[in-house]
Amino acid sequence: MDSMIPLFIIVPLGIAFLIPLTWRFIPAIYRYLPSAGMLFLTVLAFNMLFTVGAETITYKVGGWEPVNNIPIGIHLIIDGLSLSMLIVINLIGCMAGLFAIPYINKYTGENYFYSLFALMVAGMNGVVMTGDLFNLFVFLEVSVIASYALVAFGSSRDELEASFKYQVLGGIASLLILFSLAITYWYTGTVNMADAAGIMKSGGAPNTVLFIQLFMVAGFGLKAAMIPFHAWLPDAHSSAPSPVSAMLSGVLIKAIGVYAILRLFFTMFPVTPQMSYVITTIGVLSMVVGVILAIGQWDMKRLLAYHSISQMGYVIMSAGIAMIIMSRGGDKKIAALALTGGLFHMFNHAAFKGLLFLNAGALEYATGTRNLKELGGLSDLMPITSATSLGASLSISGIPPFNGFFSKLIIIIAAVQGRFYFLALLAVVVSIVTLASFMKVQRYAFLDRIKAPRLSKIKEVPFLMYLPMIVLAVLCLVMSLMIIPGIRDTFLMNAVFSLLAEIS
């Protein structure tokens, strides 16, 4: 099984470089290559989830064995959290790749789109597997450079401006991360995460560690678009082509932002009270301010982008609650419960936010606009888009039996048990505001009467566009099953314990 690990990087990277070389010779099938590759990787990741279980596998790139117990070379590490993230990335990637086939038809240079798309997935797969700080930085850059180019893919005014803004802020974020990495190497003498964790947790120089942590929070917070650092996200996510928005909002901000924060702050750095308060604060701010900014939007994709900030706030807040409880030496079960809710919500968010962006893309494809004021009455004309978007809207607002309800419920229960009553109340209020804002989407886009006469003749989108929407909508329901104990242990608890195992 070990020898299969590099496939997660090799397959998308190989596809990314083969498409520009060979697309002329295989014009019929090259569009399906990225989706096919990611489907294969999803199946592989599921297979590993069942065979590996709770173990941690380390793959040493190039076969460099440790010398005197000092690791040299790059380690790829597969544990519960990495596997869950790999499944999410490749599954959403496969669906967005299928959706892109009719959608991207109107642009020129289609082959470059599929190439960049596969490159972005290769980078994200690398980020969630690596056990080496500098390698994390390199994979992060691979995926974000591909995403900069993908945001600007249509090269219209909006897209170019959004991409420029995204690149400048993303560039600053990368440099902050690199700076903290340099200081980490200066202090610990290693860039291997497990090795650095040992030195950082042994105490000594707490101020240096705090300095590194602050730069890491700023860097990865910018990548994850947490509230003080969120300015680029609504522009970039709403201007990009819709399958790319689905990938950016559904997966990219999680893989390179939230995942990196969770991985570094739970397993590499010692859990300190100061940093847990910082992380909880930015989580709560994102949750509340994101939804307030979202409610006044009339551009459907901008509205969804602001909701991404708010929903990621839930994840960061529950991780922060878990850190506060652990730094106080509180009950580990409550900390584990909070983290379970956070991770569950992160996986759920990938499904429903990916679906909502695909719905917005389908609306734009069929009607040519995404302004909610111009739409209306589409539920009869586009039944599949309407039904799936209703499912996703109920899911993001936390209505049972959809998956969003259960993850928010776990987060709120954990907050109450940990005596964070105010945060629990805020989580409930934000959820209600989210519901209101999605009722607005449903009312103006699908339920109202038809406003523009030209909209009365539109048709449902082609098969390749509604198939991914149906799959993701089914997923929104099926993922609720993850709270049933037997299934939960396989899918969710392995991920939680891979973060909490090192803290005792």
Added chain:
Amino acid sequence: MVVYLLCFLLFLVGLYGVLTRKNIIKIIIGLCVMEYSLYLFMAMIGYVDGGVAPILDPAKPAGIVVDPLPQAIVLTTIVIGLATTALLLAIAIKLYKKYKTFDIDKINTLKG
């Protein structure tokens, strides 16, 4: 210690440029200055006083050698920096073709 602080100052100079300049090209130059300050910083982390290049030769053992890992990191980062700068400049050229200006105050169709 002073040299490290000067490196950090260079980083801040770049950041100041990115935050205050209105011209797209100057913003890109600011990002480059930030990047170069980090290359300098990392190269200095790996420097050992009186060290020589770390080339292992069994016949002629080297005494003190400098740390090669930061140098490898800097080389990789330079390549990444080339990619980001090239992409930024490509977007800047495209923006100029659309708007006929480099002024970011005039390029403001999105609200942010």
